[in-house]
Amino acid sequence: MHSYLAAALGGILIGLASWLLLAGLGRVAGISGIACAALREHGGHAWWRWTFLLGLVAGGALFAHWLPAPELPARPPLLIAAAGLLVGFGSVRGSGCTSGHGVCGLGRRSLRSLVAVLTFMATAFLTVFLSTGPR
Amino acid sequence: MKPDSYYQHLLPRPTTPARLLGGLVLAFLAGLLFALGLVLSGMTQPAKVIGFLNLAGMLQGEFPGRWDPSLAFVMGGAVLVTLLAFRLTPPNARHPHRRPWLGSHFELPAQDRIDAPLLQGAAIFGVGWGLAGYCPGPALASLLLGSPEAWIFVPAMLAGMWLARHLQR
Numbered sequence: 001m002h003s004y005l006a007a008a009l010g011g012i013l014i015g016l017a018s019w020l021l022l023a024g025l026g027r028v029a030g031i032s033g034i035a036c037a038a039l040r041e042h043g044g045h046a047w048w049r050w051t052f053l054l055g056l057v058a059g060g061a062l063f064a065h066w067l068p069a070p071e072l073p074a075r076p077p078l079l080i081a082a083a084g085l086l087v088g089f090g091s092v093r094g095s096g097c098t099s100g101h102g103v104c105g106l107g108r109r110s111l112r113s114l115v116a117v118l119t120f121m122a123t124a125f126l127t128v129f130l131s132t133g134p135r
Numbered sequence: 136m137k138p139d140s141y142y143q144h145l146l147p148r149p150t151t152p153a154r155l156l157g158g159l160v161l162a163f164l165a166g167l168l169f170a171l172g173l174v175l176s177g178m179t180q181p182a183k184v185i186g187f188l189n190l191a192g193m194l195q196g197e198f199p200g201r202w203d204p205s206l207a208f209v210m211g212g213a214v215l216v217t218l219l220a221f222r223l224t225p226p227n228a229r230h231p232h233r234r235p236w237l238g239s240h241f242e243l244p245a246q247d248r249i250d251a252p253l254l255q256g257a258a259i260f261g262v263g264w265g266l267a268g269y270c271p272g273p274a275l276a277s278l279l280l281g282s283p284e285a286w287i288f289v290p291a292m293l294a295g296m297w298l299a300r301h302l303q304r
Contacts, residue, residue, distance in 0.1 A: 007208035010176020015216025017169035026235035055166020060276025086263025088295025094256020107217025120261030127265030
C-alpha cells in the first residue's frame, strides 16, 4: 500500500476512534489529557481512561506485530528523556497534544486549538531544522 | 409521584453496572482502534515523524525531495472524520438534550481563550515532539514493542505532566 494511502486510512481510523469515544462516553479523545487525568482521578466514572489506555498500549503491540516498522538506530537516552519531559510539560501547560488539539480540536473548529496546532507545528519544524540541519 | 416524563431527559442519568461495564469495554475498543490508526499511518515510527517535520528536505531533489508529506494525510483523514463527528454527535440548538450512549453527559472543552499558557505549552510540546518524533499517543502505543525508547520517553513525559500541574498552582 502506498504510504500516503496508509497514512490517510490510519488517520480515518484515528478519527473514528475519537468519534466512538465521543458518541459512547461523550468525551474528547485527547491522549495527554486522558493519561494525565487517569493518574489523578479515582472512582468508577474515571476507570474508562485506564481501559482506553490499555487498548492503546495493547493495540500498539498487536498491530505493530502485523505491520512491522523498520528498526531505528539507537538514539541517546538523554535526548529521549528530555523530549519526553518537554512533551509532557507542554501538553499539560498547553491543555492538549496532537490528538486533543489536532484531531479533536480542529474537528470542533476551535480557534484555540488551531492556534495551538500551528504553534507546535512551527516549533517542531524549527527543532528538526536546527537539530538535523539540511541533510 | 413519578417525574413528568417530559423532563426525564434533564435528570442525571443513573450509572448502572451494565452501563459502567459497557463504557469500559467501549473505551478499550476505542483505544485499540486508535492504536491501529497510529500504527497503520506510521505515527509510531519516529523516523517517519521527523521525516515529515523536516521541511527543509523539500529542497533536496525533485519535490517532495527528502520531505515525507505522508503524515499530513494522517491529520487530514482524522480531521475529516472528527469534523463530521462533532457536527453530528454532541447536543446542538435543534437537539439540546442528546446524551452519549453510555455516559451521563457530553463533556467537551469549554475554554476558548488564547492565552499565554496555551502558547507556551504548545511551543514547548513542539520542541519535544521534534526532538524525538514521539507525541503522547504513539509513545504509549510503542510501550510493548521491545524498544527501550518508549520506556524512557513515557516516564519522562509523566514527570513533565506532573511538573506542569504543580507549577499551575
